[in-house]
Amino acid sequence: MRLFDLRVIIAFLFGLYGVVLVVVGLGFTSEDDLRKAEGVNINLWAGIAMVVLAAVFAAWATLRPQFAKTGKG
Amino acid sequence: MRVLAEADLRLDAGPIDYALLVIYFVVVLGIGVMARRSVSSSLDFLLSGRSLPAWVTGLAFISANLGALELMGMTANGAQYGMATVHYYWIGAIPAMVFLGLVMMPFYYGSKVRSVPEFMRRRFGKPAHLVNAISFAVAQILIAGINLFALAVIIDALLGWPLPVSIVVAALVVLAYTTLGGLSAAIYNEVLQFFVIVAALAPITILGLIKVGGWQGIVDKVTDKEQLSAWPATELTGIDNPVWSVIGLVFGLGFVLSFGYWTTNFAEVQRAMSAKSMSAAKRTPIIGAYPKALIPAVIVIPGIIAAVIVPEMAQLKAGDTSSGVVYNNVLPLLMRDLLPNGILGIAITGLLASFMAGVAANVSSFNTVFTYDLWQDYIKKDRPDEYYLRVGRLATVGACVLAIGTAFIAAALGGSNIMDYIQALFSFFNAPLFATFIVGMFWKRMTPTAGWVGLLAGTFTAMFIYAISEPSFGIKWLELPGQGASFLGAGLAFAVDVVVSVAVSLVTRPKPDSELVGLVYSLTPKEDRSHATTGEDAGWYRSPALLGGGVLALTTVLYIIFG
Numbered sequence: 083m084r085l086f087d088l089r090v091i092i093a094f095l096f097g098l099y100g101v102v103l104v105v106v107g108l109g110f111t112s113e114d115d116l117r118k119a120e121g122v123n124i125n126l127w128a129g130i131a132m133v134v135l136a137a138v139f140a141a142w143a144t145l146r147p148q149f150a151k152t153g154k155g
Numbered sequence: 156m157r158v159l160a161e162a163d164l165r166l167d168a169g170p171i172d173y174a175l176l177v178i179y180f181v182v183v184l185g186i187g188v189m190a191r192r193s194v195s196s197s198l199d200f201l202l203s204g205r206s207l208p209a210w211v212t213g214l215a216f217i218s219a220n221l222g223a224l225e226l227m228g229m230t231a232n233g234a235q236y237g238m239a240t241v242h243y244y245w246i247g248a249i250p251a252m253v254f255l256g257l258v259m260m261p262f263y264y265g266s267k268v269r270s271v272p273e274f275m276r277r278r279f280g281k282p283a284h285l286v287n288a289i290s291f292a293v294a295q296i297l298i299a300g301i302n303l304f305a306l307a308v309i310i311d312a313l314l315g316w317p318l319p320v321s322i323v324v325a326a327l328v329v330l331a332y333t334t335l336g337g338l339s340a341a342i343y344n345e346v347l348q349f350f351v352i353v354a355a356l357a358p359i360t361i362l363g364l365i366k367v368g369g370w371q372g373i374v375d376k377v378t379d380k381e382q383l384s385a386w387p388a389t390e391l392t393g394i395d396n397p398v399w400s401v402i403g404l405v406f407g408l409g410f411v412l413s414f415g416y417w418t419t420n421f422a423e424v425q426r427a428m429s430a431k432s433m434s435a436a437k438r439t440p441i442i443g444a445y446p447k448a449l450i451p452a453v454i455v456i457p458g459i460i461a462a463v464i465v466p467e468m469a470q471l472k473a474g475d476t477s478s479g480v481v482y483n484n485v486l487p488l489l490m491r492d493l494l495p496n497g498i499l500g501i502a503i504t505g506l507l508a509s510f511m512a513g514v515a516a517n518v519s520s521f522n523t524v525f526t527y528d529l530w531q532d533y534i535k536k537d538r539p540d541e542y543y544l545r546v547g548r549l550a551t552v553g554a555c556v557l558a559i560g561t562a563f564i565a566a567a568l569g570g571s572n573i574m575d576y577i578q579a580l581f582s583f584f585n586a587p588l589f590a591t592f593i594v595g596m597f598w599k600r601m602t603p604t605a606g607w608v609g610l611l612a613g614t615f616t617a618m619f620i621y622a623i624s625e626p627s628f629g630i631k632w633l634e635l636p637g638q639g640a641s642f643l644g645a646g647l648a649f650a651v652d653v654v655v656s657v658a659v660s661l662v663t664r665p666k667p668d669s670e671l672v673g674l675v676y677s678l679t680p681k682e683d684r685s686h687a688t689t690g691e692d693a694g695w696y697r698s699p700a701l702l703g704g705g706v707l708a709l710t711t712v713l714y715i716i717f718g
Contacts, residue, residue, distance in 0.1 A: 085190060085193045085203070085206065085207075085339055085343075086189050086190075086193075088211060088343050088346060088347075091182065091185075091186065091343070091347065092346070092347060092350060094182075095178070095179070095182050095347065095351075096350065096354075098178060099175065099178070099354075099501065102171070102174075102175065102497070103497050103498065103501070106171060106496070106497040107497070110171075110497075111495070114495075115495035115496070116495075118492070118493065118494070118495050119362050119493060119494065119495055120362055120365045120366050120493075122361075122362060122365065124358050124361075124362060124494070124495065124498050125495060125497040125498050127358075128354070128357075128358050128498050128501070131354075131357075132354065135350070148208075
């Protein structure tokens with residue numbers, strides 16, 4: 083059975099989440115938000131971490147495709 | 156002064172948080188729809204056609220266990236007992252997971268059985284099989300219901316949705332993707348869920364650490380200094396003598412309870428059985444062991460921090476229950492106090508994802524046991540495969556409907572206590588099951604009669620110990636607060652099962668050797684137990700033994716640093 087590549091889905095979801103959080107972090111962070119999170123712009127940092135995670139999975143899926151060898155998988 | 160205790164947990168979720176939640180549900184359902192295309196047989200549907208790579212099954216293995224009860228329960232234990240909670244992740248999981256991979260998977264995967272009960276049938280015949288299959292199926296439905304109920308309670312507290320609405324909506328989402336895509340959809344979503352949960356817990360932990368003043372802040376502010384070290388965990392075990400407490404932990408939790416749970420629970424083992432090769436199957440629980448060893452950092456630590464920085468939690472810890480907060484509220488309280496909108500949406504998504512994955516694991520293992528072990532073995536034999544694929548799909552629907560039913564029963568009975576009893580009830584099967592498996596795998600003389608007699612004897616022993624030690628039953632022959640009673644019950648159940656199995660085997664007739672090939676160690680040729688080391692299983696870093704040794708070493712180092 084040939085199932086689609088999960089790494090692509092992970093890259094997609096976290097890429098989207100990451101971009102949304104970076105935008106919220108850069109553009110829509112109030113003083114209250116900052117105070118709540120101990121002065122850390124947590125949306126921005128979490129967003130960046132998610133974009134990195136997405137990039138890692140995207141790179142892995144590109145460099146080592148799931149069905150490279152025929153007959154298996 | 157707040158009047159309503161529940162109102163304390165209400166989160167200030169905004170449009171952005173709901174949007175992130177909706178995106179997740181769309182992806183989850185999308186996985187179900189896409190996975191459907193590759194389902195063409197019952198084995199595809201119920202066991203992913205044994206085609207998944209080890210990293211996927213390994214993360215699903217750990218994620219299936221990272222359900223609602225686990226997440227809420229272990230953060231709560233962190234707040235209540237401190238560092239001792241790490242035992243559930245380290246000694247209470249890692250050795251058993253490595254053992255499952257290296258010692259037991261060769262028989263589970265090599266014999267090509269499709270479920271743990273099926274192994275039971277081939278090794279011990281029908282009586283033992285029926286006991287195992289029925290108890291497992293019933294347990295999964297009840298536990299799925301408990302998970303649904305827990306989910307609904309938390310959605311109600313966090314977002315204010317009525318209980319029945321959340322129960323039905325969550326059940327329908329799980330139903331939709333598991334009926335469509337079967338085990339593949341469940342497993343893919345479990346892996347996705349793993350990352351979302353970590354993405355939810357990591358910011359909580361980091362902000363919590365900053366707020367409390369780093370590790371030194373924890374050391375300074377935790378009032379009960381014993382809670383900063385994992386040993387001897389006298390509070391957790393309820394055993395005052397430190398030496399006996401450690402023995403109880405190592406033998407009760409580390410050996411019997413943990414081996415019983417991880418090596419015989421089909422909801423877990425099924426993930427490894429769906430791997431694409433013997434090597435991948437062996438690596439599944441071992442790959443899962445690495446995140447298992449590290450994840451207390453974002454579960455136990457936030458619990459400890461919450462007991463210091465959340466005012467209601469600190470009050471509770473000091474014995475003041477007036478705020479209405481209970482230890483299980485650790486995560487929602489931290490989310491409320493630390494997370495701004497945006498990342499709050501991710502955290503809510505992570506919590507809901509964890510609850511749903513728990514239900515999905517129950518449902519997807521139930522439908523396999525129901526279809527192959529009950530329907531195919533006892534009701535309609537020898538039908539074409541499409542028939543069993545249809546049965547599998549219908550069993551999924553049935554499981555979800557029944558789970559909604561048990562969730563409402565749980566709600567009507569007033570919640571968690573009664574469900575704790577049911578959880579305990581089914582834990583009675585694990586320790587004896589492990590004893591029966593391990594004796595049966597290594598001693599060919601063990602007879603079919605010994606299989607089911609030993610199992611029942613062990614289970615009754617566990618029930619007896621529970622009955623005389625559970626305070627609310629009023630018998631109270633044995634007084635062990637904390638977890639001590641369940642350690643003792645499991646330990647005795649294991650011992651009784653072994654003794655009875657050996658005794659009964661000596662006076663009954665064993666199966667002929669020819670029927671036990673692939674099921675018993677001494678009768679299985681070495682080639683059948685070993686894995687290929689070519690193609691996608693090549694490379695030293697894919698050696699199950701090396702990976703297993705690595706995670707045991709990692710756990711030892713963690714104990715030295717944090718013990």
